[in-house]
Amino acid sequence: MSKKYPISPFCQHARSIAFALFRAKYGIPDDELKDVVPSRTLSREQQVREKHQVWQSPRLSRAVAAELGDIENRALLNVIDSWAWLNSKLPNGGRSLYKFVHLRKWASRKPLDWIIGDLRDRRLDAFAEQQHREIDGGALDWLGNPDLNPVKALDPDKITIYTAPPSNSVQDKDERGRSEIRKRLSVKYLIKAWEDRREVDSAFSELYVAAPWLAEPIQWLWEHQLLNLDDEWRRVGFPPMLLVGPPSCGKTHIARLLGDIVGLKTARIDMSARNSAFDISGTEYVWRSSSPGIPVRTLGASDHANPLIVLDEIDKAGTSHGGGDPVEALLPLLQRDMSRDFVCPYLQGGIDLSWISWIATANDLRRVPDPIKDRMKIFQVSAPQGEGLRLVVAAQLGPVGADAHVIEEVCLRIEAGHMSLRALGRLKDEFEAISRRPVLH
Known part of the structure; x- marks a missing residue:
C-alpha cells in the first residue's frame, strides 16, 4: 500500500485550473458539478468521472480524448497505462495482456494521487534496491581495474546471446568453421527497436496498404508493437503466429514484407522439404557434415538478435526414422522461456534464441500438430477479393x-x-x- 503524500499548493492550483478548463470546454457549470452525487462528498475529479461514464472504458476514453484533442485526459490515461503495465509483470519477465487490461480498467476508477504515489514508491524502492546491490555486491572491486566498472560495462543497446568456451583442444583448433561461427556469435548483438509510436504506425500502415485483406493479423501485430514500446528494449518482435489459408493468398508474401518494412533479418524454412530435425536444432560436431541449425545460422548472418523466421507450409512437414521430427525440434524454440537457454549440439553450448520472431503458414489446420497450435496465435486468412x-x-x-x-x-x-x-x-x-x-x- 502506497503512502499518502500531502498535495502542494502548486498542485492544488494547477488542478483547479485544469478543471476550470475542463468545465469551460464541455460547458459544465459549477453548480452541476456539486450536485452530481449529493449523497456523499466527492472530489471534483471523482464527480466528473461519475458524471461522464466514458471513464469506465479506458480504450473508449482514449479515443474520445484523442478526437477532442484533450491533453489533460490523455496524460491521465498514460499514467494509468504505465501503472497497469508495471503491475502486469509475470515471474518469467514477460507481461500478461489479460492482467494489463483488467488492471487498467480498475485503475481508471482510482484517484490520480493514489496512482502517482504508488509509482513514486516503486521508483524509490527500485533505487534503494539498486544502491544496496551496488554497495553490498562488490561494486567497489572495479576501483583497481576500470574494465570491471559495472557502469562502464553496461551497454543499453546490446546484449550477449552466446559465450564461446575456451578453445584448448587440438580438435577445436582444427575446426576452423566452428571457431569462426563461435567468434561471430560471441559479439554483443543489437536489439532492433522502435523509436516511437509514429514509426510503428507508419510501418504497419504501409503493411496494411500492401495487404488490406490481412487486416486482422496486421492489427494483432500492430497492437503487440505498441505494447513493446513500454518494454525496456522497445524491441521489434511478437509471439509466434500461424497463418492458415488457401494457396496463393499472400501468407508468405506478407511475412517477408513484414521483415522488409520493419528492417528485420528474415529467413525462410520450407517445412515441406524437411523430414528431420537437423536443420532446426543442428547436428553434433563429431559428424563430417555437421552444422548449426537454421536459427543459429540466421543469427550468425544477422547484426541484430531479433530476426524473423518464416516456417512455410508447416502442415506438410515430414518425419524420418533416424533424423527426428522437425516439428518436435521447433517446440522448445517457440517458447521464450525455453529458447532462452537453447543448447546447440554443434556449438556445444547454450545460446539465447528467445529474441527471434516466428511466423508459420499452413493450408490445412487439421494437419498442423496440436503442440504447434498451442504455442501459436492462429489466424484464418483468405485470398483477396x-x-x-x-x-x-x-x-x-x-x-x-x-x-x-x-x-x-x-x-x-x-x-x-x-x-x-x-x-x-x-x-x-x-x-x-x-x-x-x-x-x-
Missing part, C-alpha cells in the same frame, strides 16, 4: 506499364480461380521484358 485485389494488382503491374483493362482482366482471372497471386511476379517480369525491347521502325 474486390477492391483489395485490384489495389494489389495495380501496385504490381501498374509501374511496369499495364493499363486499366489489363489490371481488370487479371483481377477477374484471379477471382475465377484461373490464376494465383504468384503469377503476378511472372506477369511483372514479362511486362518489364516487353518494355525493354527495342522499338522497330
